[in-house]
Amino acid sequence: MARKPRPGKEATRTKGFLRAHKWLILRRLSQFGILGLFLLGPLAGIWVVKGNLAYSETLEVLPLTDPHVLLQAVLAGVVPHLDALIGVAIVVVVYMIIGGRVFCSWVCPVNLVTDLACCTRRALDIRSSTLISRNSRYWMLGLTLVLPLVTGSIVWELVNPVSMMFRGIVFGLGMAWVILLGIFLFDIFVSKEGWCGRVCPVGAFYSLLGSKSLVRVVAEDRDKCDDCMDCFEVCPEEQVIRPALKGADKGIGPVILSSNCTNCGRCIDVCAEDVFHFGSRFANEKSIAAETKERPFVDAA
Amino acid sequence: MAGSGKGKGRGVNRRQFVGNLLRTACGVGLMGMGLGMYSRQASSLPAMAIRPPGALPEEEFLGACIRCGLCVRDCPYDILKLGQLGDEVVAGTPYFTARTGPCEMCEDIPCIPACPTNALDHELTDINESRMGLAVVVDQETCIAFLGLRCEVCFNVCPIRGDAITLDYQHNTRSGKHALFIPVVHSDACTGCGLCEKACILDEAAIKVFPTHLAKGELGKHYRIGWEEKEKSGKSLVTPDAEHQYNLPEGVRYDLQGKGLIIESEEDKSELPVSSNPLDVLNRGFGEQ
Structure with missing residues (x-):
């Protein structure tokens, strides 16, 4: 079977490499840049940002809170502090403007893993894919919100690959690479765009957040x-x-x-x-x- | 409608729709069950992991901590770590290990204001009031104080010296003539900082800090301590205290603290029934003749 040329080849030919990869390059810069900012403290002692994606403080003044994790904590019975609430407000407003799932493609570190998986899938020309509904993620989102209600504990954060990968890179990975490898293999061999496109409740949360985004x-x-x-x-x-x-x-x-x-x-x-x-x-x-x-x-x- | 689903033009009939729905729901439900069980199993804190000062009770803590790591960043002594997947501590939650890095008990407790969710209780402003855990002298067989040697290192490094750990002087029955300086921990003052465990001179510490629920016993709720109740009410609550009567010869009484039998006339040196001078006894009777 004749393989289709790589997507974007024609664009590279007509527009040049830079213009045909402009947003991809900017996106990678954003993803690595954000990680870099968080790593600057522990590695170089320059504390621009402290914390991780769950909650961070930039230059000691700007709080940013992950609304999904804070919502889980609130459902588990927490009364957050003002800083955390200001952080949520900023994050929510920003994503409501620039698009909720901008988090997924411009910030989330797991995107690097799943993009790599997608690349590998294309390179190996794997076409088969287990059908998992793209709506599964909303069920997963519901699950992440019901579990703290039932257990009083932020259960999803025990395994959340998104926070685990980011926190792992900044604070120490431990065995979290197993989960990431799992997602990588899942995306290649089990389901196309399986994690980000079908299962991930964090993405589902941000998609709802940005459903009316500008x-x-x-x-x-x-x-x-x-x-x-x-x-x-x-x-x-x-x-x-x-x-x-x-x-x-x-x-x-x-x-x-x-x-x-x-x-x-x-x-x-x-x-x-x-x-x-x-x-x-x-x-x-x-x-x-x-x-x-x-x-x-x-x-x- | 009638199962054709053509109205929406998606080519999915009702049977397929319900099937898909059930499949997704079951998959997610199973995952939820797994997660729930894993969370119950994972939420038991291992004995060596101590939470930072002001941490809520473990169960509430796991619902409140969003795993941001700011307390770790704001600890000036870098003793706090975040649990990693594969550790016994819940991934992403802060803890320290007393033996390698105890809490230095900063007066301003910088880790607490760093917490955005009150998982570390902002009400706590006096570090001496914190209860991170409780120190326990776990091994009397190796603690050298019990062997009769002078150590007292744990007593001396304790930041609440003299209150959280005191020295109990006991007789050394082995040598017969020395004292033992036994360290005793008091839970009403011990913060569980772990400085004593860090300082213990043994290869494996004989004094260790445990999460309080592991270290502390608890009286039955119904239990009342008699002398406390008596003090509270000002009188005995059961039967009035009767003075104990000893049947002793005249001039003799019994007082344990006064070392047992007391011959009253002995106290009055001038009126000894028997003189301490043996010559008096030997010469007794000569004067009368």
Whole structure:
């Protein structure tokens, strides 16, 4: 069977390597940069940020709290301190603007593992995948919130690979690499995009958080789409693209509105035709208005 | 509807929908059961791990600590560690090991204000009031104080010296003429900082700090200590105290603290029934003749 060329090859040819990897490079810089900031203290004694993703203090003034873990603690019966609440407010507001699952693709360290798994899967040309519903993650999210209610303990944090990996890198990994290896193998051999796209309750939480977020990927020039399928190939949540990219006939706007879009921007990178851009969720109204304005013009022509 | 599901155009009929739903629910449910059981098993704190000052009781602590590690960062002596997966301590939660790095009992307790969730109780402002654990002299066979040697290291390094650990002087029955200086821990003052365990000169410490629930006994709830109740109420609660009567010869009484039988006339040196001078006894009777 003839293998499809690597997605993005055409874009690299027409746009150049940098433009065809712009968002990917920025994303890696963000992921490693955040880890680096946290590591600067323990490794170099420069304390810009203290703590980890659960709660951190930047320059001794800016608190940032993971809303998912704090919610679990509150359900377990905790009354958090003001710092923690301010931290939650900041984080929630930011993700409600830039997109909840921006956490997944720009911050979360497990994304490095699952992206690597995805790469490996593509390299080994593994097509088979156990069908796990993409909705499973919301069940998992429910579970993480019910368990502290029942047990009075933050049970999910016993095994949460997201916090465990980040904390592990900053404070010492222990046996957590076993869980990460497990996710890596799970994503390669068991289920495509299995962890981030189907199971992870942290991602599910952030997707709900960002369900009305402002910043969105917009298939602005969808009429230029040449059906090369590269965006579907690289997208970790491919189901989110279709309505925006192919919905013109059905009157669906070009904004990718699904809250499971992680705003990773990889579709923007790999599109040789530059169909996608970052924009706002309100671009739909604009574009529909533009289309209705254009139409009489087109008709007249 | 009728099971076709065409209305939504997703090509999933009701049977499939319910099947998928059940599969997901079962999978997640099983995972939840596993997690719940794992959490019960994992939440027992090992005896060598001591929580930082102000830590809530273990069960509440595990619901309150969000594993951020700020207490670890703000400990000026770097004694706190976060549990790692595979350790016996719940992953991500802070603890210290007394033998290798005891709590130095900072007066400002910087680890506590660092905690964003009150897992370390912000009400605690006096480090001497903290109860991280309790020191116990676990082995009287190797503690050299019990062997009759002068050590008292644990007594001397104790930050609440003289209150948390006192020295109990006992007779050395082996030598017959020396004293034993026995260290005794008092739970009303011991904070469980672990400085004594760190300082113990043995290869394996004879005094160790344990989480309080492991170290401390507890009287039955119904138990009342008679003399305390008596003091509280000002009189005996059961029967009035009757003075004990000894049937002793005249001029003799019994007092344990006064070392037993006391011949009253002895106290009055001028009126001894028998003189301490043996010549008086030998010469008795001569004067009368």
